[in-house]
Amino acid sequence: MSKTPDIIYTKVDEAPELASASFLPIIRAFAGAAGIDVGTKDISLAGRIIATFPEFLKEDQRQSDDLAELGQLVKTPGANVIKLPNISASVPQLVAAVEELQAKGYALPDYPEDPQTDDEKAIRARYDAIKGSAVNPVLREGNSDRRAAKAVKNFAQKNPHSMGTWSSESKTKVSSMTGGDFYANEKSATIIGAQAGDAKIEFVAADGTVTVLKDVWPLEEGTVADATYMSASDLASFLAASIEDTKADGTMYSLHMKATMMKVSDPIIFGHAVKAWLGPVWDAHGDAISAAGGSPNSGLADVLAAIDTMPNADAIKADIDALDRPSMYMVDSDKGITNLHVPSDVIIDASMPAVIRAGGKGWDETGAKGDANCVIPDRCYSTIYDETINFFKANGALDVTTAGAVANVGLMAQKAEEYGSHPTTFEAPAKGVMRIVLANGETLHSHDVDAGDIWRACTVKKAPIENWIELAMDRQRLTGTEAIFWLDANRAHDAELIKYVKPALEAAGVADKFQTMAPREATRQSLQTITSGKDSIAITGNVLRDYLTDLFPILELGTSAKMLSIVKLMKGGGLFETGAGGSAPKHVQQLHSENHLRWDSMGEFCALGESLNFLADTQGNAKAGVLGVAAEAATQGILDDNRSPGRKAGQPDNRHSHYWFARYWADALAAQSDDAELAAHFAPIAKALADGEAAITAELGSGEAPADTGGYFRNDDEKAAKVMRPSETLNAIFA
Numbered sequence: 028m029s030k031t032p033d034i035i036y037t038k039v040d041e042a043p044e045l046a047s048a049s050f051l052p053i054i055r056a057f058a059g060a061a062g063i064d065v066g067t068k069d070i071s072l073a074g075r076i077i078a079t080f081p082e083f084l085k086e087d088q089r090q091s092d093d094l095a096e097l098g099q100l101v102k103t104p105g106a107n108v109i110k111l112p113n114i115s116a117s118v119p120q121l122v123a124a125v126e127e128l129q130a131k132g133y134a135l136p137d138y139p140e141d142p143q144t145d146d147e148k149a150i151r152a153r154y155d156a157i158k159g160s161a162v163n164p165v166l167r168e169g170n171s172d173r174r175a176a177k178a179v180k181n182f183a184q185k186n187p188h189s190m191g192t193w194s195s196e197s198k199t200k201v202s203s204m205t206g207g208d209f210y211a212n213e214k215s216a217t218i219i220g221a222q223a224g225d226a227k228i229e230f231v232a233a234d235g236t237v238t239v240l241k242d243v244w245p246l247e248e249g250t251v252a253d254a255t256y257m258s259a260s261d262l263a264s265f266l267a268a269s270i271e272d273t274k275a276d277g278t279m280y281s282l283h284m285k286a287t288m289m290k291v292s293d294p295i296i297f298g299h300a301v302k303a304w305l306g307p308v309w310d311a312h313g314d315a316i317s318a319a320g321g322s323p324n325s326g327l328a329d330v331l332a333a334i335d336t337m338p339n340a341d342a343i344k345a346d347i348d349a350l351d352r353p354s355m356y357m358v359d360s361d362k363g364i365t366n367l368h369v370p371s372d373v374i375i376d377a378s379m380p381a382v383i384r385a386g387g388k389g390w391d392e393t394g395a396k397g398d399a400n401c402v403i404p405d406r407c408y409s410t411i412y413d414e415t416i417n418f419f420k421a422n423g424a425l426d427v428t429t430a431g432a433v434a435n436v437g438l439m440a441q442k443a444e445e446y447g448s449h450p451t452t453f454e455a456p457a458k459g460v461m462r463i464v465l466a467n468g469e470t471l472h473s474h475d476v477d478a479g480d481i482w483r484a485c486t487v488k489k490a491p492i493e494n495w496i497e498l499a500m501d502r503q504r505l506t507g508t509e510a511i512f513w514l515d516a517n518r519a520h521d522a523e524l525i526k527y528v529k530p531a532l533e534a535a536g537v538a539d540k541f542q543t544m545a546p547r548e549a550t551r552q553s554l555q556t557i558t559s560g561k562d563s564i565a566i567t568g569n570v571l572r573d574y575l576t577d578l579f580p581i582l583e584l585g586t587s588a589k590m591l592s593i594v595k596l597m598k599g600g601g602l603f604e605t606g607a608g609g610s611a612p613k614h615v616q617q618l619h620s621e622n623h624l625r626w627d628s629m630g631e632f633c634a635l636g637e638s639l640n641f642l643a644d645t646q647g648n649a650k651a652g653v654l655g656v657a658a659e660a661a662t663q664g665i666l667d668d669n670r671s672p673g674r675k676a677g678q679p680d681n682r683h684s685h686y687w688f689a690r691y692w693a694d695a696l697a698a699q700s701d702d703a704e705l706a707a708h709f710a711p712i713a714k715a716l717a718d719g720e721a722a723i724t725a726e727l728g729s730g731e732a733p734a735d736t737g738g739y740f741r742n743d744d745e746k747a748a749k750v751m752r753p754s755e756t757l758n759a760i761f762a
């Protein structure tokens with residue numbers, strides 16, 4: 028068996044993958060000089076699709092299941108993985124990726140939108156496993172430590188990004204249900220003694236017939252197990268009312284969900300919103316639209332495309348146009364893409380901070396800026412956005428130049444909480460009872476449900492909870508700052524967690540260093556703390572980890588892409604995620620049309636330094652330590668000299684920032700005295716990089732439209748290398 032590389036750098040999609048075409052060869056050249064082997068694993072959407080269907084493909088088209096291999100590796104002490112953001116695909120994205128691969132000669136099966144035969148159902152199940160957030164939960168075998176490196180925070184304070192102004196007159200608000208939601212119906216318990224073992228999830232129909240929905244659901248001792256549901260009829264009433272409410276306010280309508288991460292429940296909720304928006308048109312034509320292949324769960328775009336194929340398309344569209352609706356928050360007003368078009372276009376962790384950063388503003392169909400009604404049906408976490416908006420209305424926008432930082436310690440390991448609930452989420456088939464039956468025959472939780480109610484169960488295991496509390500204690504001790512457990516004693520699940528947290532803090536004698544507050548109160552207090560220039564640590568569950576590590580960085584730094592994002596794996600390895608941001612589809616479009624890549628690799632720079640230092644610490648690899656310290660100096664150099672990419676074609680872009688990173692890195696290695704061999708090796712490289720500056724920056728170009736990388740979901744490696752490594756002078760230095 029071949030040796031596992033010292034560091035694994037993931038192959039992903041979209042902008043970060045394009046950036047890798049330029050940056051990875053540089054990393055390999057530097058690491059190679061120190062005898063460090065950097066391998067790759069393909070976790071891209073296209074790669075995962077190809078790995079799933081070998082029997083449809085020619086021998087030379089097949090590829091290994093790298094995600095599964097990586098999923099094993101992260102459970103070993105030697106793991107050292109740099110994980111870039113990958114696509115968590117909605118159905119429209121998945122279908123587009125399959126179509127691109129088919130056009131490239133991969134004889135993949137079509138995605139069965141409406142599977143009928145057993146074969147189609149089996150194919151659909153295999154595709155569904157690729158859908159949504161299929162990667163992160165597999166790799167996150169540890170809890171999350173996300174924060175801005177000191178240098179990054181200092182840079183943001185000295186170079187504040189643009190922020191919209193907040194007025195106390197703003198009509199922007201968050202709207203949530205007042206009952207019947209997941210928050211209202213949650214039940215939670217900790218598994219003890221004979222309750223442990225394989226549980227079942229069952230649906231009991233009104234006539235007593237029992238259907239087993241999940242046969243083997245292992246629940247270990249100490250696991251916190253929850254169940255809850257959202258009433259479909261309460262949701263529908265709420266959505267209809269929220270449209271009227273938006274009209275009365277004179278604002279624009281927007282819906283904010285996480286259809287990628289919550290890949291079962293949230294597309295259903297999204298579908299309800301599409302149906303509510305279409306109102307009487309859906310009532311009249313819904314069945315026919317469905318028969319024509321239109322699925323509201325896939326968004327308004329999918330429904331409109333189906334209508335286009337119908338004989339009475341014009342009449343239906345006229346009815347839609349005639350609806351009395353408020354204005355709509357747009358994803359792209361130039362292209363007519365509404366908030367309801369595609370479920371993956373408006374992802375709450377990025378979309379709500381965008382509205383808040385802009386001073387509560389969105390853009391409507393005409394491209395006009397205005398206030399928005401931000402509809403977030405469930406109340407479990409919507410309060411954080413509501414409170415943030417209230418805070419800025421009362422106090423004005425955050426002053427970036429003086430604000431402190433909110434770091435996050437997030438409970439994430441082993442598919443913690445809601446983000447692990449996909450296999451245990453069900454739409455109730457009829458009126459009846461949903462229940463969890465334990466190994467000992469006891470019913471743990473049960474709910475009376477109606478047809479269409481969205482019921483889900485989820486768990487968090489004991490070891491991850493204990494590890495999370497320890498991580499929180501470590502971070503608090505190392506920083507000495509305010510530290511808040513964002514837990515709501517009135518919420519069933521949080522109350523179970525508090526039973527772990529309180530005694531653990533008391534046993535360690537540090538209870539006085541921590542506070543526990545419900546999300547709304549914790550939001551207010553954290554905003555007060557950073558407004559006064561101090562720092563806070565938010566210790567949260569998995570969903571708030573996701574939301575807060577975009578919300579605060581986007582307010583404080585302008586983007587979450589610059590965050591340090593460390594996952595201390597529970598088996599001893601390290602997973603270094605690059606930033607908290609996504610994969611920025613807009614950036615790819617800009618590269619293709621203008622040959623400018625505005626992706627900022629700051630997240631990769633930070634992760635690289637951490638990964639090398641981790642290699643030094645865990646493997647006693649002194650050369651890795653020298654490279655790691657030098658990489659940190661290079662990151663500092665990028666910040667000090669403002670070498671990050673500009674947004675517009677013609678400005679220095681991602682490729683330029685990699686040149687500068689290489690140069691600062693080589694300078695630091697040449698200048699250090701801990702390793703004479705490395706210093707001698709890098710001295711001539713540093714000189715060549717400096718001497719070549721004029722030629723290299725000219726060759727790197729930017730703004731010579733268009734650029735062809737040979738694909739969107741699957742680039743042609745040679746073409747991508749040509750676009751992303753256009754400087755012969757630079758390439759020759761690392762040849």
Ligand SMILES: NC(=O)C1=CN([C@@H]2O[C@H](COP(=O)(O)OP(=O)(O)OC[C@H]3O[C@@H](n4cnc5c(N)ncnc54)[C@H](OP(=O)(O)O)[C@@H]3O)[C@@H](O)[C@H]2O)C=CC1
Pocket residue numbers: 111112113114115116163287372374377586587588606607608609610611612613614625626627628629630
């Ligand atoms: N960890 C992971 O694997 C994650 C994956 N995703 C996936 O990414 C895709 C898009 O997600 P979405 O949440 O819409 O976010 P985007 O990737 O579109 O990011 C939102 C905006 O943030 C800015 N941004 C993000 N990263 C960078 C960067 N490195 N450099 C400069 N600017 C940056 C860009 O602003 P501007 O356009 O103004 O330049 C961008 O448009 C989806 O497929 C999603 O599933 C999302 C989150 C995390």
Ligand SMILES: O=C(O)CCC(=O)C(=O)O
Pocket residue numbers: 115159160161163164287288376572573576607
């Ligand atoms: O896995 C995903 O889809 C998104 C993850 C994410 O947004 C995060 O962890 O911040």
Ligand SMILES: [Mg+2]
Pocket residue numbers: 376573574576577607
């Ligand atoms: Mg996120």
